[in-house]
Amino acid sequence: MAAVLEPQQQPATSVGSPIVRITALRKSYGTNEVLKGIDLDVKRGEVIAIIGKSGSGKSTLLRCINGLEVFQEGSLTVDGKPLLHESAMAMRELRQRVGMIFQSFNLFPHLTVGRNVMLAPTLVKKRSSLEAASQARKLLARVGLAEKFDAMPDQLSGGQQQRVAIARALAMEPAVLLCDEITSALDPELVGEVLRVVESLADEGMTLLMVTHEMSFARKVSDRVIFMHQGRVHEMGPPAELFGNPQTAELKQFLSSLHD
């Protein structure tokens, strides 16, 4: 009943089990249903861009995948493990597989950059602080911030903070990375540095689900684009098709509104 209009559904070649499987997922806030039955399989290593108007449910969908939002109906599995909100243990398991990067960075302001990255591995994975520190240095080098290990978050620019947030998420070695409008709070000149890091992750085979307003980036990096409209997957397909030949009036309208 979901995803009614789109001509192209899942690619038939489902080699291996999907890393994220969402089935008939419904979520409402009170009487307001924001996700009206979502079905989505994400393959390992796939890069998915989710686009749509604000209020279309795209961020909510993303936040359901790591349990930040509770859904009422349907099921969601990551790596074959179902998401169970009631079980703190199961949530902890799941969240070790699913990393998330936020629009507002959400670095821990009382900890240095290095400690931000080290915190979760030392607590959750029980790494020694020596091990965690060397890992943190490697990850910070990877996002181009090796020299900022001892800096406090408020000494960094927005773009730098977001790159630290990426390093922090990677420190947990997640199988899937969720990016929730990660460049929306950045000054235009800082967007590029963050997107370059995300692109390098995509190239290295990380499974990515990103809600984004950067259409050219979505077009360039993603394997599949999902257009959400009024709580449903309205249209889905490879970026070239979706952007080049939109099938539904809503997507056409959405795409043309971006050019204004």
Next chain:
Amino acid sequence: MADFSLWDILRNLLLALRWTVVLSLIAFIGGGIVGALLLFLRLRGGKAIGKVVGLYVQLFQGTPLLMQLFLAYFGIALFGIDVSAWTAASVALTLYTSAFLTEIWRGCVASIPKGQWEASGSLALSFGEQLRHVILPQAVKIAIAPTVGFLVQVIKGTALASVIGFVELTKAGSMISNATFKPFVVFSCVALLYFVLCFPVSLYAKNLERKSHGRRA
């Protein structure tokens, strides 16, 4: 009847001041522990527990401390348990302090942006780890100034324990004034001693507040 010099008055008041300090400390430490437990319950527990704690806070904030002292002193006695003024005053002031502190601290925790909970949760930290490593270190910074400020209220609140016969500064003052017939001198000294006790504390609180504002700005 022997004449009381000003020094005699002061000396006796200073002796009684000890009990004001001790009672304040009991109330503050006891109230701090109970308040922290209530805060944890409120953060961790479901809606029902939150409501119960909320009611507890409203109850203590919405009734005069004097009534709470009376109830603790005479109420517990109704159950056949003999309570000393010490016990009654300690219990009443501890509960009173806990209600205010838990509310102050809840506000401080609530002022930490939701994103901090979400980011630490997404990193698979447990509730306890989130609280200990992410939320509390930030909340404590905000909480210090109002907490120390509230200590002044507690110190002054201990004066009410005099009505159930607890001999602290105020009670000693009225006893001495009855003996000396110099109520103005005696109570001036009492007031002065409260001020000497409270003023540095509020000065310290102000100082802390200024510092924490400076840090954030």
